[in-house]
Amino acid sequence: MSLSPLQKVRLNYQPKLPLILQNDIHNVAIKFGEPTESVSDQEKIKEMFPNTYGLPKISFEKAPSKASDKKQVVGVILSGGQAPGGHNVISGLYDALKKSNKDNVLLGFKGGPSGLIDDDYVEFTDDFINAYRNTGGFDIIGSGRTKLETVEQFEKVALVAKKHGLTATVIIGGDDSNTNACVLAEYFAQKKNGVQVIGCPKTIDGDLKNENIETSFGFDTACKTFSEVIGNICRDSNSAKKYWHFVKVMGRSASHVALECALETQPNVCIIGEEVEAKNQSMSDIVNYIADVVEERGNAGKNFGVAIIPEGLIEFIPEVKILISTLNDLLSKNEAEYSKLTSWDSQYKYACDHLDDNSRKLFETLPVDIQKQLLMDRDPHGNVQVSRIETEKLLITLVSAELKKRAANGTYKGKFNSLNHFFGYEGRCAFPSNFDADYCYSLGYNAYLLIANGVTGYMSVVSNLAAGPSNWNAGGIPITKMMNLEKRHGEYKPVIRKALVDLDGPVFKYFEKHRAEWAKETAFRYPGAIQYYGEPEVCDITTITLALEHNLWKD
Numbered sequence: 001m002s003l004s005p006l007q008k009v010r011l012n013y014q015p016k017l018p019l020i021l022q023n024d025i026h027n028v029a030i031k032f033g034e035p036t037e038s039v040s041d042q043e044k045i046k047e048m049f050p051n052t053y054g055l056p057k058i059s060f061e062k063a064p065s066k067a068s069d070k071k072q073v074v075g076v077i078l079s080g081g082q083a084p085g086g087h088n089v090i091s092g093l094y095d096a097l098k099k100s101n102k103d104n105v106l107l108g109f110k111g112g113p114s115g116l117i118d119d120d121y122v123e124f125t126d127d128f129i130n131a132y133r134n135t136g137g138f139d140i141i142g143s144g145r146t147k148l149e150t151v152e153q154f155e156k157v158a159l160v161a162k163k164h165g166l167t168a169t170v171i172i173g174g175d176d177s178n179t180n181a182c183v184l185a186e187y188f189a190q191k192k193n194g195v196q197v198i199g200c201p202k203t204i205d206g207d208l209k210n211e212n213i214e215t216s217f218g219f220d221t222a223c224k225t226f227s228e229v230i231g232n233i234c235r236d237s238n239s240a241k242k243y244w245h246f247v248k249v250m251g252r253s254a255s256h257v258a259l260e261c262a263l264e265t266q267p268n269v270c271i272i273g274e275e276v277e278a279k280n281q282s283m284s285d286i287v288n289y290i291a292d293v294v295e296e297r298g299n300a301g302k303n304f305g306v307a308i309i310p311e312g313l314i315e316f317i318p319e320v321k322i323l324i325s326t327l328n329d330l331l332s333k334n335e336a337e338y339s340k341l342t343s344w345d346s347q348y349k350y351a352c353d354h355l356d357d358n359s360r361k362l363f364e365t366l367p368v369d370i371q372k373q374l375l376m377d378r379d380p381h382g383n384v385q386v387s388r389i390e391t392e393k394l395l396i397t398l399v400s401a402e403l404k405k406r407a408a409n410g411t412y413k414g415k416f417n418s419l420n421h422f423f424g425y426e427g428r429c430a431f432p433s434n435f436d437a438d439y440c441y442s443l444g445y446n447a448y449l450l451i452a453n454g455v456t457g458y459m460s461v462v463s464n465l466a467a468g469p470s471n472w473n474a475g476g477i478p479i480t481k482m483m484n485l486e487k488r489h490g491e492y493k494p495v496i497r498k499a500l501v502d503l504d505g506p507v508f509k510y511f512e513k514h515r516a517e518w519a520k521e522t523a524f525r526y527p528g529a530i531q532y533y534g535e536p537e538v539c540d541i542t543t544i545t546l547a548l549e550h551n552l553w554k555d
């Protein structure tokens, strides 16, 4: 197999660990903190998780370890969308297992949770792992979105665990996958089968974060990759001076990715979904805001610009949110009936017949492509697949129509030529930045320590992330602590609370302070490509989001 120079060199990069994890593995002791409570719905969640609710927080300290030295056979899965660094979580886990006892075994279950159910696995060896160190992607064992939720699935997983003598399972995933991890941990604890379950926080969306998890892995690299390209587009726009670029970025419901890319590149427009919802802004409010910026620039002779749109925006526009939630309920409750409708006309009629007046009127005014995208299959967790809704094109159509009106009544004197882009898949498998390579390796290594200390239902947590790896802390947080009840497929389910952009937090505040200037002036910032080797001030930087959250951002 032919490897690129970067591929070859990256295989030998030695990820940095927090100081505490650099100690001899037998000299790292577990320390239990105070018992915990779930973020809300405490009584109900306690009832649902009698064995894994209320566990204490965990940290590690330098002291002789009392961890069991029994032979460990650990199973690992990658779950959900790809995020740079997944391979390093596995290599960190593998190295810690082997450091502790060379007879320990790590099995990788293929294709996500379904691999664990169907017993589709591979045993990791040095040679196998070495070919994937510090590389992007999840191709080492693949990933999938199967939801582990039925007793039948749990029974199958328990049989697979018994067959291999598994002592623990590590689930590397986002909020939904870690919710699955918690449900599985509770099931195993109830069955007393001795199999521990540990989660690791993954998602480029950045929405798996809270007071204990500072960021999910992959967010750093994905945002830097998108920002590099958006920065290039900004420069092209400022060179040619003839196009408005509308760029949609991934991030599902939350606008963290859009916000970080905006801080990195300083575009003329960035819409934040959470603000749209908080201010109850309608579609026409958003269109008017963008048209105002285009008009002001156009009338000043600047017929170019860049607008960043979060992929989940559509779900935040109050009237569209109601429409989507009604469609979600309708399609989940009547799945069998709806799946028999094969023509677009019959599907359209079915939707219109079942929507209330307001939602129907809105649905009827949307372009056909958007109507079709809103009726597409939900993902296995019941979410509408926002990555497939072309919001950027919808906004271009609506802004263009608004500008035509303004031109007709003489207020707009510019020219509006637009181009659309969608960045998502481009960033999910990039070579992990040094931050993600180090963070992920540490998460995997730390997961082993949680396993060796016999705990279950915890997420592996590495914190103090803005301070550089040697100052990072390592520990574990009970997954139940992050849970609340939310409506899924029309029913209330215990799930990890998604973190949306905090409109009172320092990251949004910084954007809010500068956006009027960025709208009017051409104040683009060009972050360039991720640097893996060279000066620490270009190689070991975090996201601006993390720096602002830690009060470390210097403009």
Ligand code: FBP
Residues within 6 Å of the ligand: 079, 080, 081, 082, 083, 174, 202, 203, 204, 205, 250, 251, 252, 311, 385, 386, 387, 424, 428
């Ligand atoms: P996770 O939430 O599983 O990490 O996936 C994130 C994501 O990349 C979203 O940003 C995007 O909406 C979605 O996956 C796309 O899903 P798919 O890979 O199934 O097309």
